[in-house]
Amino acid sequence: MAEKNILAYFKSPEEAEGVSRKLNALRVIDMSITRFSRYPGEGVDPANMYSGDWNSLASLTQDAEITNKSVGILAATDPAASGLSDGGQGGPTGRDILLTVVVDENSHHQALRLIEEAGGML
Numbered sequence: 787m788a789e790k791n792i793l794a795y796f797k798s799p800e801e802a803e804g805v806s807r808k809l810n811a812l813r814v815i816d817m818s819i820t821r822f823s824r825y826p827g828e829g830v831d832p833a834n835m836y837s838g839d840w841n842s843l844a845s846l847t848q849d850a851e852i853t854n855k856s857v858g859i860l861a862a863t864d865p866a867a868s869g870l871s872d873g874g875q876g877g878p879t880g881r882d883i884l885l886t887v888v889v890d891e892n893s894h895h896q897a898l899r900l901i902e903e904a905g906g907m908l
Contacts, residue, residue: 789815790894794906795881802885805904809887812897816888823882881907 796802802819809817885906889897901908 788891789888790891790897792885792887792889792894792897792901792908794885794887794901794908796883796885796904796906797881799883801905802883805901805906806885808900808904809889809897812889812893812900814887814889814897816886818886820884820886821882822884 794802794805796805799819799821806817806819885901887897887901898908
C-alpha cells in the first residue's frame with residue numbers, strides 16, 4: 787500500500803496533540819509533533835540582545851558544528867532585537883508547531899479533514 791505524508795502547522799502543542807489522538811484511530815504509520823524557530827538551537831535570550839552580549843548569542847546551539855558567530859548575527863538583525871517590536875516567535879502566522887504525519891493512502895483525505903477541522907494549516 788502507498789503512503790502519504792502530511793505537514794500541518796498549529797498555534798499550540800495542545801491543538802496538535804488533540805488531533806493526533808484522533809489520527810491514531812486511522813492507523814497512522816508515523817507521527818511527530820515539534821516546535822520550530824527562526825534560529826537553530828535552544829532559542830534566543832532577549833536580554834543578550836539588549837545588553838550587547840554578542841558572544842553569548844554566538845553559542846545559541848549545543849551542537850559544536852553549528853555554533854558560530856553567524857547565528858548571533860542573525861538573531862541580532864531580527865526586528866525583535868531592538869525592543870521596538872513585539873517580535874512574535876512564530877513568524878507572521880504564529881504557527882510554530884509542526885505536526886508531521888504518515889498515513890496509508892486510503893486514510894489520507896480523512897486525515898486532512900481531521901487536521902483542518904482542528905485548526906491546522908496545511
